[in-house]
Amino acid sequence: MQLLRSYRLLVTWQALRKKNYLPLMMAVQTLFSLGIVLGYPLLFPTLDRTSIYLIATGAPAISMVSVGLVALPQTIGEQKAEGSLAYMRSLPVARLSYLVADLTVWLAIVVPGVILGVLVGAWRFGLDLQVSPLVVPAVLMVALTATCVGYAIASVLPYMLTVIVTQALVVFVFMFSPLTFLPDKLPGWLEAIHRVLPVQAMGEVTRGTIAPNEFGLPLGAFVTLAIWCVIGFGVTYAAMSRRS
């Protein structure tokens, strides 16, 4: 009961803190999606059907990953550096309440961008997407994993290192992760790495539920995401609870 009460109050607090940034964050995510669905056809004037679907479904996946693995860790890193995270940790609430409340607000920030991304893609390519009802748990799972892993990065690393790592992740996610292309385009060693990392699974789950007629839904991807989600949450929880 006490956990729920503090959860509700902390969600209010964190949502109010982020409300000024929410429109900006949504604008950035929409720009991501727009950039991808408008930019790719400029690079590759003739796109086959699979590529079009990959790009349209990859855009929302990229927007989720970019918030979770880039914007979130940078924000948390800033909060660590300025001391506001320590203040929140000094409040008389369970660490679990705080962490789940903050993740809830981050999820709420991510989801509108995903919807916008899908709509932008469908509009640009004139697609008639037969979206699966599984898209709801799938998107939540992807967004939660991205935010948990992002949180873990910021919790463990010092701020400057967080900034550097997330900048590197931007390049890695955009250019070398199978979100807008299939993994077999990658060199063998990178393909092997992606089988273990969560980004490929995020792409597979997203496109498998947004365009189920075009792509299968590999259950293994859900398992990979669940494992990373637990690792991310566990590392973050341990870091939040730790007294140095």
Add this chain to the structure above:
Amino acid sequence: MLLQIEELTKVYRGGTRANDGISLGIDEGEVFGLLGHNGAGKTTLVNQVVGLLRPTSGSIRIDGRDMVADPGLARRLCSFQAQAQVPIDGLTPRQAIDLLGQLRGLSRRDVQGRRERLVEALDLAEWLDIDAARLSGGVKRLVAFAMAAVAPGRLVMLDEPTNDVDPVRRRLLWRQVRTLADHGSAVLLVTHNVIEAERSVDRLAILDEGRVIAEGTPASLKGRLGAALRLELVLDPDLVELPVSPFGLSAVPVGNRLMVGVPTDAAGPAVAWAETLKRAGSIDEFTLGPATLEDVYVALVGGSEATAAQVEEVFDATAA
């Protein structure tokens, strides 16, 4: 004692000994000041009490209960105003104070009543519904104080609460600090503003390089200095050698000044000595006044260039 700290030591990774065997106690109803330079170890101590840092050794007890073993309980028993600004941009002061009150277990109705009283007492009404992102640093400090005071714990810890606050509202804030103690909380006040502390605290400890170098009431510490008067000499910039005090008490250089302790019955000779120095061109001007807690602080900790040896010297001089 409500808060009892015994032999508290904190050594950071890298070897910095931020707290070195600190022992002190604070009773309920008491405002206790923790004074010291930047880096003296004040914030480290507070962060250990509230469970953000784990002590290397030593114990922290509130009402006899072990806070090191149960940091969750520590957070419930302490309300805390941190040195850093509170993360409330996006919230109005009303929302921030109410949320904190409710997080500390007050009902919505109770928190409303307490918030109204605090806002009135701190004269914050005009900012109550403005986004904190648009408030000045001083007003934010007051809001942070109100957040710590709205549902005070057994121990209220305030880390530099008056930073950036205007002089009028500082007085209002000090009055509320006293009210917290009057209602039964123990208040631990961290500050380097000695003049304000003298007026506001019941007892204090002076921290230097992680150790308590003096503890007592402002009056007892001033008594320990042995000087009821303070002669402040503004030294000539070209002066090569510091004047030697004929009074046998403390004489501590602070920047271009020399703070000289003077016994009560030596006011006349002190002025005469200072006049001589002025005629000789050693000093530009001087002031003679009652000794303050600041003099004790300066005598013990010195200017930024003070060394442990100087502190020992002052102790020896005052003990003699």
